[in-house]
Amino acid sequence: MININNLSKTFTDKKRGAIKAVDGITFTCRPHEVFGLLGPNGAGKTTTLRLLSTVLRPDGGEATVCGYDVVKYSSAVRKNIGFLSGDTGLYRRLTGREILRYFASLYGVKRSRFEEKLSEISEILELKEFLDTKTDKLSTGQKQRISIARTVIHNPPVLILDEPTAGLDIIASRAIIEFISRARNNGNTILFSTHVMREAERLCDRIGIIHEGKIKAQGTIDEIKAQFDSNDLEEIFLKALSVNATVNAD
Amino acid sequence: MKLEIVWVIFRKEFLDVLRDRRTLISMILLPILLFPLLIGGLGSIMTGQMDKLESRSSPIILLGGELAGGLTACLQQDEGLQVITTIEDSAVASQMLEEHVVQAVVFIPDAFDITSTSDTDDRGSNQINIWYDKSHTESALTMRKVRDDISAYRDSLAQQELQVRGLPDYIVKPFLIETDNRASESKMAGAMLGMLLPYIVILLTVVGSTYSAIDLTAGEKERGTMETLLVCPASRLELVIGKFLTTATVGSITAILAVISMTITFMGPGSIMTHELGPDTSLSIDPLAFGMVFLLLLPIAALFAAVLIAIAINARSYKEAQSYSYPVVLATIVPAIASMMPGVEISAKMALIPVISVSLILRDAFVGTYEPMLIMLSFCSSIVYAAFAIFIAVRIFQKESVLLRI
Numbered sequence: 291m292i293n294i295n296n297l298s299k300t301f302t303d304k305k306r307g308a309i310k311a312v313d314g315i316t317f318t319c320r321p322h323e324v325f326g327l328l329g330p331n332g333a334g335k336t337t338t339l340r341l342l343s344t345v346l347r348p349d350g351g352e353a354t355v356c357g358y359d360v361v362k363y364s365s366a367v368r369k370n371i372g373f374l375s376g377d378t379g380l381y382r383r384l385t386g387r388e389i390l391r392y393f394a395s396l397y398g399v400k401r402s403r404f405e406e407k408l409s410e411i412s413e414i415l416e417l418k419e420f421l422d423t424k425t426d427k428l429s430t431g432q433k434q435r436i437s438i439a440r441t442v443i444h445n446p447p448v449l450i451l452d453e454p455t456a457g458l459d460i461i462a463s464r465a466i467i468e469f470i471s472r473a474r475n476n477g478n479t480i481l482f483s484t485h486v487m488r489e490a491e492r493l494c495d496r497i498g499i500i501h502e503g504k505i506k507a508q509g510t511i512d513e514i515k516a517q518f519d520s521n522d523l524e525e526i527f528l529k530a531l532s533v534n535a536t537v538n539a540d
Numbered sequence: 541m542k543l544e545i546v547w548v549i550f551r552k553e554f555l556d557v558l559r560d561r562r563t564l565i566s567m568i569l570l571p572i573l574l575f576p577l578l579i580g581g582l583g584s585i586m587t588g589q590m591d592k593l594e595s596r597s598s599p600i601i602l603l604g605g606e607l608a609g610g611l612t613a614c615l616q617q618d619e620g621l622q623v624i625t626t627i628e629d630s631a632v633a634s635q636m637l638e639e640h641v642v643q644a645v646v647f648i649p650d651a652f653d654i655t656s657t658s659d660t661d662d663r664g665s666n667q668i669n670i671w672y673d674k675s676h677t678e679s680a681l682t683m684r685k686v687r688d689d690i691s692a693y694r695d696s697l698a699q700q701e702l703q704v705r706g707l708p709d710y711i712v713k714p715f716l717i718e719t720d721n722r723a724s725e726s727k728m729a730g731a732m733l734g735m736l737l738p739y740i741v742i743l744l745t746v747v748g749s750t751y752s753a754i755d756l757t758a759g760e761k762e763r764g765t766m767e768t769l770l771v772c773p774a775s776r777l778e779l780v781i782g783k784f785l786t787t788a789t790v791g792s793i794t795a796i797l798a799v800i801s802m803t804i805t806f807m808g809p810g811s812i813m814t815h816e817l818g819p820d821t822s823l824s825i826d827p828l829a830f831g832m833v834f835l836l837l838l839p840i841a842a843l844f845a846a847v848l849i850a851i852a853i854n855a856r857s858y859k860e861a862q863s864y865s866y867p868v869v870l871a872t873i874v875p876a877i878a879s880m881m882p883g884v885e886i887s888a889k890m891a892l893i894p895v896i897s898v899s900l901i902l903r904d905a906f907v908g909t910y911e912p913m914l915i916m917l918s919f920c921s922s923i924v925y926a927a928f929a930i931f932i933a934v935r936i937f938q939k940e941s942v943l944l945r946i
């Protein structure tokens with residue numbers, strides 16, 4: 291469960307001065323749910339997800355993950371999330387197994403539990419063939435599957451995915467989409483950002499359209515369509531970006 | 541801070557750097573091969589060249605040889621010289637020396653008179669000049685051969701005259717001069733090692749640590765693995781300590797291998813030391829000196845690791861980190877060179893200056909001089925500096941702008 295209430299983050303740039311990357315956003319993401327954060331580049335998607343994953347500290351508002359405050363209990367928050375982004379890299383001199391073992395150890399997964407979990411994940415993601423190959427010898431798709439395995443090796447209840455399909459081909463993207471669907475069925479809380487409308491339409495139970503650090507509209511796809519009186523998500527998206535006031539379909 | 545997590549990070553990072561060719565070259569190959577190549581390779585080439593030059597028959601010109609009695613014959617007897625007496629013009633001889641056609645010119649002026657036996661003759665004006673080119677090694681060597689031959693000839697003339705007059709030899713040599721080096725072989729070996737070792741070992745340690753420090757910080761950013769690491773439950777302190785320990789270990793391994801390689805190269809069978817100072821030299825270096833080297837190199841490796849990590853983390857890419865760390869390597873050379881400077885001695889104040897203190901203590905340790913209080917002071921100050929640098933590195937690791945290139 292993710293709860294965000296009036297969350298803000300400002301960066302200071304020498305040339306541009308203070309920039310409000312996230313400006314008082316509020317939304318909730320529940321178990322068995324995929325919440326899609328839609329927005330153009332620079333809208334504040336990545337900053338929001340980084341605030342939730344405790345890599346950044348918010349300046350205002352509050353956010354909790356599984357009931358833990360992201361500022362006060364950052365370590366507990368990190369234990370409960372699996373984080374994946376489109377530009378996540380892998381240690382190229384290590385094998386997939388070594389990387390997964392490393393992260394499992396960092397998340398405090400016991401050795402016996404790790405072996406169990408690894409065989410379960412390898413079965414689902416079909417990793418066996420290349421699990422003991424150094425990752426610099428793997429294809430993009432294979433690397434992405436190792437990254438997915440790394441995200442869930444500690445069995446996190448919450449998944450935070452920052453444009454996970456960015457820069458991937460159709461096959462690699464498909465693996466991610468399937469992974470997200472599977473995770474929702476398993477009861478995970480999933481927050482993912484994208485600017486690909488089709489992905490959002492296909493996967494998300496609810497969406498939030500973010501622009502200039504503010505949530506411009508949020509609700510289920512149908513609610514949003516009704517709000518903007520259109521069936522075309524792309525059109526809705528463009529309309530939402532030009533709306534000054536926040537539209538909340540909840 | 542959980543030590544278990546630090547150990548997990550260290551184990552992974554160390555495995556990762558062990559598979560990095562660049563780190564392996566600077567950590568293992570460079571310190572092992574540098575000394576044998578430098579001393580064995582370059583040294584033997586130099587020795588070989590010198591031997592070749594010394595055994596070669598070098599051409600010289602003798603001008604006015606007829607004035608010096610048996611000198612011409614004396615020089616001609618020397619197989620290392622090829623005496624040319626056919627040139628008479630001193631300008632031509634000088635030109636030939638300049639062009640290295642000949643290696644020396646023996647010039648006997650017209651006023652030279654070797655035949656006079658009168659006590660009242662002014663022998664002070666009798667002078668033989670040897671012209672040579674000091675910038676040219678063969679010419680300098682030839683000059684020495686010629687000077688020795690002429691000295692021997694002069695001594696023989698003096699001896700003959702003493703015999704004619706029925707006087708004993710000691711008239712011209714009332715006493716002998718003997719130089720006696722009272723330094724033990726161990727001290728000699730130590731002085732030689734102590735001059736070079738601190739400088740080279742300190743330099744290799746910093747070079748060895750550089751790749752690892754960059755790879756674990758800027759390299760991690762460049763590969764896109766940093767954010768994944770920041771999202772895991774390990775604290776920033778645990779991450780920095782894990783990375784610091786890896787780099788310090790790499791630096792220490794480089795230093796230890798360098799010391800071992802240098803010792804074997806200098807002291808092993810057939811090495812320069814045993815050749816110069818006798819075969820037992822290798823046994824006579826104080827083991828305590830080596831113990832001291834390892835003891836003092838650990839805080840130095842720690843200091844370099846912490847400083848390099850604190851610097852490299854600020855870079856966005858591997859290349860940027862390399863350009864940031866060059867000044868550190870260069871800045872290390874100056875204090876490391878302290879061991880080679882005459883008159884620079886360790887003192888309580890000096891012991892507080894990082895790198896310089898270690899450099900001077902190592903130099904003294906190799907000639908058997910230990911100042912326990914100063915050694916403790918240097919050891920502790922290096923550790924304090926390293927701890928301070930780690931503290932800075934942890935602070936930098938908490939800066940969002942540095943870690944995520946915002």
